Amino acid sequence: MKIIIAGAGAMGSRFGLMLHQAGNEVTLVDGWQDHVKAIKENGLKANFNGEEVTAHLAIEWQQELSSLKTETELVVLFTKAMQLDQMLQDIQPVLSENTKVLCLLNGIGHEDIIASYVPEQNIFIGNTMWTAGIEGPGRVKLFGEGSVELQNFAKGQEEAAIELAKILSQAGLNAKYSDNILYSIYRKACVNGTMNGLCTILDTNMAGFGATKFADEMVTKIVNEFAEIAAQEEVFLDVEEVIAHIETCFDPELIGLHYPSMYQDLIKHNRLTEIDYINGAVSRKGKKYHVPTPYCDFLTQLIHSKEEILHAQ
């Protein structure tokens, strides 16, 4: 299958590499020039569960896609949320009316943006539990196991979604069709909507946050706001289960000592965060549905202020 991975960061590289190894014709597309150059010259280098792998994958710089002549069958979107719109503009030349577009970004509400560039029947949305890390231009670290859930965005495309899941699974990506992908997306967004912003603003890891007296109260308030917004979209979260799931992150013997990705982006690397696509998305939807979401509003504002104070880029 002819596949473009739009956004070849850590996760995009994992999916690109595994789909390539399974025999698909994969092209990576990315906006980071050093990364593109390194992969063009030396291939993608991965520490893949302890084994050193070099994959000679095609890669293109996203500003120069017009020269790319390919009848793309599938695009997998894996940008940072704030880069999604630009990527969709840049990949226009390689989209045909039959190109399927699978969105695996973190956060909620991306389908609204994708729908302005892609016909609804071609949109598929998903959620992944795989992890990946980038170690430098052209180098990634891929450890552990994961899974993917995905669903068609437009009614009537169930078979196409099942087919997509099969292609990913043939590459070892452990994908399955979901008949309620929004539930999984909202559930995962609740984890990100609490751990990311709160650990970042409090400058601590998940165990450090979880040990504080008001942790449960803050998590509960935020998850309830997510749940009220989800309910407006006919997604009915099991709030207690979601809170219990989030609070397993506090355990220092599990992943409690880990600093969430937003912390790493902003505090460690001075990068802009994805807050607008997590708590900020809930705030925007809250305004749209006339549902108050003060905790998400305030947390979004605090994170944006912190970005400005740290001159994040």
Place this chain on the structure above:
Amino acid sequence: MKIIIAGAGAMGSRFGLMLHQAGNEVTLVDGWQDHVKAIKENGLKANFNGEEVTAHLAIEWQQELSSLKTETELVVLFTKAMQLDQMLQDIQPVLSENTKVLCLLNGIGHEDIIASYVPEQNIFIGNTMWTAGIEGPGRVKLFGEGSVELQNFAKGQEEAAIELAKILSQAGLNAKYSDNILYSIYRKACVNGTMNGLCTILDTNMAGFGATKFADEMVTKIVNEFAEIAAQEEVFLDVEEVIAHIETCFDPELIGLHYPSMYQDLIKHNRLTEIDYINGAVSRKGKKYHVPTPYCDFLTQLIHSKEEILHAQ
């Protein structure tokens, strides 16, 4: 006049010193042993507008007040808010049924605590614009000018309040009677309820916070919560004026480069904050009056979490 200054930190020392210099019989009371010992041995040392002053003021350790035999006419409360209750318990032996008690603490709602120890007709509440700094045990720095406003808590005690203001003014403390002290207290609490918590959680000074895009929106949300609670107590804040007043703090040519007291307490000195008597008081009153105060709730929770994470004491 026989006066006890209950809480002889920076501000208590200023009031004690000035009232002493004006000929009153002043006794300081404090819980910090090194400070008490230094003043007992060497007097209170002050840099008073550039001049070195040593005042041989009486001082007692608050845990040992039972031996203090004095018919106290006035107690001026100047503890940290979270030490108020303990101080009121400790000064019981020196209170008579005629002892007036003037509360000049920062924050709101202290009268509820005081009223469980002192008859209402003896309670006076006030607000001061004086500043003071402590430099070490027995040493303070007193610069600039200030003022005091105060009012009787119980109806019918207006004359006594006017008399109290006169005594303070005779000591140069520039005090006047107010017929709406709660307005001044709420207005000042709005400054503390925004600058203190927000600069502390964002780890920045007032100019740094003020320069961020969402500063005005966060300040506006918080001030509106204070105003809704104040309105429940028949105090009607001019919200626009209060916000404009707060936002003068952003100016780096005025006090913008200053880090608010809560920042200094928590981030610099790892001390517990007064958040429960500022935003936390609004939260408690919100529950009592059934008025939602989510920004104050969340900010109080964040500051308490930060206290725990930093092991503040």
